Amino acid sequence: MLRHVQMTQGFPNCIGIGVLGYDGVARAHIHGYTRIRDVFGPEAPLPRLVSVCGRSQDKLTKAALRYGFEKYTSDWMDLISDDEVKVIDNCAPNNLHSEVCIEAARHGKHILCEKPLGRNAEESKRMLEAVQKAGVKHMVSFNYRFVPAVMLAKELIDAGKLGKIYHFRARYCDDSLVNPETPFAWRMDKELAGSGVVGDLGSHIIDLARFLVGEFKAVSAMATTFIPERPLREEKGKRGKVTTEDAFTATVEFQNGAIGTLEASGFCPGRKNFNTFEINGSKGTIIFDLERLNELEVYLDDSSEPTVNGFRRVMTTDPSHPFCRYWWPTGHIIGWEHTFIHEIYHFLRCIKDGEDVGPIGATFEDGYKCAVICDALLASAESHQKVDIS
Ligand SMILES: NC(=O)c1ccc[n+]([C@@H]2O[C@H](COP(=O)([O-])OP(=O)(O)OC[C@H]3O[C@@H](n4cnc5c(N)ncnc54)[C@H](O)[C@@H]3O)[C@@H](O)[C@H]2O)c1
Incomplete structure (x- = not known):
């Protein structure tokens, strides 16, 4: 029928x-x-x-x-x-x-x-x-909160498997700006973008730092613009003034006593979407790299097996890993676009079921707190002073 x-x-x-x-x-x-x-x-x-x-x-x-x-x-x-x-x-x-x-x-x-x-x-x-x-x-x-490996990292940290967190070290690097002939775009105009790599790539690693480690206490940063002018797409022969930063490096203090470094740049030949972090705690370390997003490197201090203790590379595609039971058989990897499927599903489900978007999803409050840190990084780079996050 x-x-x-x-x-x-x-x-x-x-x-x-x-x-x-x-x-x-x-x-x-x-x-x-x-x-x-x-x-x-x-x-x-x-x-x-x-x-x-x-x-x-x-x-x-x-x-x-x-x-x-x-x-x-x-x-x-x-x-x-x-x-x-x-x-x-x-x-x-x-x-x-x-x-x-x-x-x-x-x-x-x-x-x-x-x-x-x-x-x-x-x-x-x-x-x-x-x-x-x-x-x-x-x-x-x-x-990036919705990458299964990142969610697994959060689960390990929240369960205390890494012990007390001492360090968060993150870099978000690509080579999108290294060619001086790369044309001027809205991201290079402070009026349109607000900031350069700080808001564009830096905001992602700041959010991951807050998601995984906790709130910031203070930042010290330096930022620079390597190529001050770029060819204009619309007007042949003319160049536009770049008013945003091309790269930044920062040291950060967290409220829980951890310290860390953040870096973002479009001037790293060979790096394509190198969004990576390492977190060291009293009982272990985890390392993530977006260019290998189906993996999480984990070191857990295991003194019962000292001769074979070391880093393990965990394929985060098992049905027991976050979101993975909805996907393919274990080992059948997923990609960048799938993070948006997870994120959008989470948001629509919160609307449908009246649930809270946070703490898994980033709310506008998270977006605001991230913006406070971005502003502080830029203020620190400008003043050459440490800036407290109030
Ligand atoms: N989460 C991520 O991984 C990620 C990746 C890339 C970009 N972004 C963010 O997404 C946003 C867009 O970046 P993008 O790289 O996709 O930019 P883009 O320039 O490639 O695309 C912008 C889109 O906005 C539309 N648009 C621009 N002005 C408009 C107007 N006045 N009225 C209607 N539509 C207009 C354009 O038609 C285009 O479809 C930025 O805020 C960027 O930071 C996030």
């Missing part, structure tokens, strides 16, 4: 999604929405791709057709005022985070916003106040 399944309107768990952006990271988000039910099963929330917003009509039409959005618009207010949109997913450049999110909150939309939350702490605070006032769910897309 032929039966029809009603897949969208009227489906009890269906949540209307409006996405700002379709290129860049927005692609990973949209991919996430399309995979939720496939991965998490028929009880998972069902995202409905209602509307997509971008700047060029031609590209928008193509994006809507490519992903199956019902509507498209070049005016983000259309997205926000659409009654069928319940979630605004803000994947726009940083200068469009605060205005869009604050307006979306006023319209009662739940919000997933890309990192960094605002261009600075002041902007981020206003965003936090807006979502709190509106009583909507909010999450910042710190997707």
Whole structure:
């Protein structure tokens, strides 16, 4: 007997999604929405791709057709005022985070916003106040929390397996800026981006530091811009002034007594997405590298077997590892895009079941606290002074 399944309107768990952006990271988000039910099963929330917003009509039409959005618009207010949109997913450049999110909150939309939350702490605070006032769910897309190996690291630390944490050492390096002819982009304009690698790559490792080790107490940093001008894409022969930092290095103190270092740079030839951290505690060490995201290196002090004690490389693909029971047989690895599927599933489930986004997901409060630290790093680099995190 032929039966029809009603897949969208009227489906009890269906949540209307409006996405700002379709290129860049927005692609990973949209991919996430399309995979939720496939991965998490028929009880998972069902995202409905209602509307997509971008700047060029031609590209928008193509994006809507490519992903199956019902509507498209070049005016983000259309997205926000659409009654069928319940979630605004803000994947726009940083200068469009605060205005869009604050307006979306006023319209009662739940919000997933890309990192960094605002261009600075002041902007981020206003965003936090807006979502709190509106009583909507909010999450910042710190997707690296949702790597199974990172979640396993958190489980080990929270269970006390590493003992007292002494060190957090993180680097986020790539070679995206090393060629002086790499064209000028919005990320190099302080007005649009707020900061350079501090907000772009640094915010990720700051969030991981807070997620895994705890709150910051103070920072000391230096930052620099190696290439002060870049060719403009639109005006041949002309160059634009780079007003953001290309690289930073910082030492940090945590409230629990741990100390650490943070570094981010686009000037590291050969490094592609080298987001790595090492955490040392009184009873062990863990090492993570995003370029090998299915693995966690673990050293646990085991004096009963001193001759063979050493680091072990754990493949974090076992059904017992976070999120992995939803995926493939053990050893069948996952990739960067899957972190967004996990993150989006978590957010939609919190909306559907009325659960808290934190402490697993990063809330706007986490985004604000991260922005305070980003501002402190920049202030320290400017003043050559240690800056306390208040
Ligand atoms: N979580 C991550 O791993 C990750 C990775 C990359 C980027 N990001 C963040 O995502 C955001 C976007 O970065 P990106 O690299 O994807 O940028 P991008 O420039 O590649 O894409 C930006 C998108 O925003 C749209 N847009 C820009 N201005 C608009 C306007 N006025 N109206 C409507 N749409 C507009 C563009 O059409 C485009 O689709 C940034 O905040 C960035 O920090 C996060």
